[in-house]
Amino acid sequence: MRVNSASILIGGRAGDGVMRAGRVLSLALVRAGLNVFAMNDYPSLIRGGRNFFKLRAEEGEVRAQRRAVDVILALDERTVELHAGELEAGGAVVYDSDKFDVEEGTALRVPVPMTSIAKEAGAPEVMRNSAGLGAVASLIGLDFELLEGAIRALFPSRWEGNVKVAKAGYESVADEVKERAPVKVAARPAPRKLLISGNEAAALAAIAAGVKLFASYPITPATPLFHAMATLGPRKGVVVVQTEDEMAAALMALGAAFAGVRSLVATSGPGFDLMVETVSLAGMVEYPLVIIHAQRQGPSTGLATKTAQGDLLFSVFAGHGEFPKLVVAPGDAEEAFLRTVEAVNLADKYQVPAVVLLDKHLAESYWTVDSLPAEVPVDRGKMLTEAELGQLGGRYARYELTDDGVSPRAPLVPVEGVIVKANSSEHDERGYTCSEPRVVASMMNKRFKKLEKLAEEVERLEPVKVHVRAAREADVAILCWGSVKGAAIEAARLLEEDGVRASVVQVVYMWPFPKEGARKVLEGASLVVAAENNKTAQLAKLVEAEIGVKASSAILRYDGRPLDPEEIRDGVVAALRSD
């Protein structure tokens, strides 16, 4: 029996309250002083199908899911069929005995009459999930008060019925069953931590960074970010608009930027496709357009609710014509917050479009974070004040040629004589349409000068991170990005047990590609193995193209599911064997 180290899966059909139950249990465990990482999986439907929520709780740092599971909470029979194979020896199956039975076997069976408990409490049937939660909490020795607190936090309007049902479930587990529990929780004192998803963190970041217009169209898996914005944004003066389509979302955001207001949009692949024209427009008119692109499996409609990292190169090269843009890929929820703030600042400062790449796994999984800053730095670059504009008056030229390519920007607060002209056609310094060859060349050079300066600033931001150990001190460097970061670091831990010293090289800033940062980190790497959630090893391609470092092999998963640490470990071991 392990203490304070558990992998728990909750499964059921859509509509059974699987996700909420998972979040409640996760929050309760965080409040017990543990670190929790949780992921979820669901099909593209509203009722039925098969959902699961899988959490991992540890005393130490936890960044990814484990394949094996210690406790299964099954709200339907399918869950047992689908996941019994993942159960550790001696693992427990807590199930709704009113609905189905689980055959005697090697697992510890914990039958709980969840449906009748809910009924006896006078609660709607969906609350049977709380009976299950109560039983699991009791089994693993989690204090009921912690569970109750989590229920109250996450069900603010319906907590009473849920707590009553949970209590009954808690009391239904016999002592002799509890004695055979595979894992136990011993609450420990720990500072108050946050349990937050990538989407939620990005939404908070946007608000903190002074975004005042958020425009989007619902699309999985970016929708929770939209919902968070709609709930929290207005409290901080953010105007949240649901547009008629993604084109309108990007355009409204760009229009606001033109007028001097910070804006942001969130979407996924199919929506990003529709925004690409506006990315090119932003590049030409030189206004920030920050797009949170939460990737999902493509191509086309693909698998709306499944994860993938298939749009890296598309995002880097999005938009016809040549112009500078920023592309950054956070690796977890905390980075989603920090990198989104950076992206909003950089896009504003260099007056470029920016793409913040998430994916379903990153957007919708939960991490335990020590804290997030309540206030963040706001850098608007060369945004002129009313006084400065007053001095300039009619001399103001929107696209003034400057040493660093960045022209002073004027917010549209009327100042006498100051006229601001943005133009999607090639233009002169004042923004009038112009096709004179010398002017065209100088404007192209001006815009690319910005890319040069942006690249210099990006190099100063730790654009490529290394984890566990330096690449030159390792037997193998695992090259990864985005949500694979967590699984790669966990894989490095597993490899340690096999006597393999691995380094994890995580590229964060994708464009302008940080050649210096990448070279420095990969210098001396004896073997580079890429690990990506796509079919064409896009980061490996980019790294090879930009700095000539080749990954000798790639561990690729492109079935809509996130890479597991065990898979990466197995892939690395195979690569070392063939090396």
Place this chain on the structure above:
Amino acid sequence: MKVATPYDTGRKPTWCPGCGNFGILRAVKQALSELRLEPEKVVVVTGIGCSGRMADYLNVHSFHATHGRVLPLATGIKLANHELVVVGFAGDGDAYSIGVGHLPHAARRNVDLTYVVHNNMVFGLTTGQFSPTSPRGFVSKTSPSGTVEEPLNPIAFALACGATFVARGYVGELKHLVWLMKEAITHKGFALLDVLQPCVTFNPQFGYKFYSERVYKLEDEGHDPSDFEAAMRRALEWGEKIPIGIFYKVRRPTFEEALPQLAAGPLVKAQLRVNIADLIERFA
């Protein structure tokens, strides 16, 4: 002798001599002048096509946008500073073909902006293809045997979409057009002003002679612009008689008026330092 107005940029228009755009440009400048609107308070958003060049000839803030995308861009600008006067200019291809999907929503939202459509029933700058307002049987470079599609009725469409101000003007009635522009700009809410204009190069058959023989003013026939059904009936008139004037005008809350976030003032002047400690607490 031409007297410079504050709205002149000194740039010479690239339009063909006789183009209806000259009339629309003159009418806009006259309207802005009569309304005493400072150039620094006005933003024009233009689409793609000959009408798109309006931005170069008006000394006001401007955004020459992408094809069909005037409305959402103009909406973003208006939301950023709702004290600005925002006017969009688009051709019939821009507004009623590629951009038509944005029209119902701009109308439903009732954003306070003016949408002037240069309706010459043809795609001019791309050298003469049919547009959604070209009549059935229209012969053009992409319809050498004549179109087999019914034209779109922008007036009826705008009314059905819930636009709170729907009007049609004609460049051959310039004083009337100036009046319509002033009405559209001062209207609080979404105002569509469809302007009939000849394209002398690619659609000469629908020229000044054609229109002058047919247009009549709604005001001269005692039309009541607060009567929606009457507006719809007039909207369906097209043929020997073509009504111009204000079809419909009603006051409803604008999109901006419904947003409490804008009550304290324009977003562009909002405090950028935000403390989110209370929001972070929700995740503990």
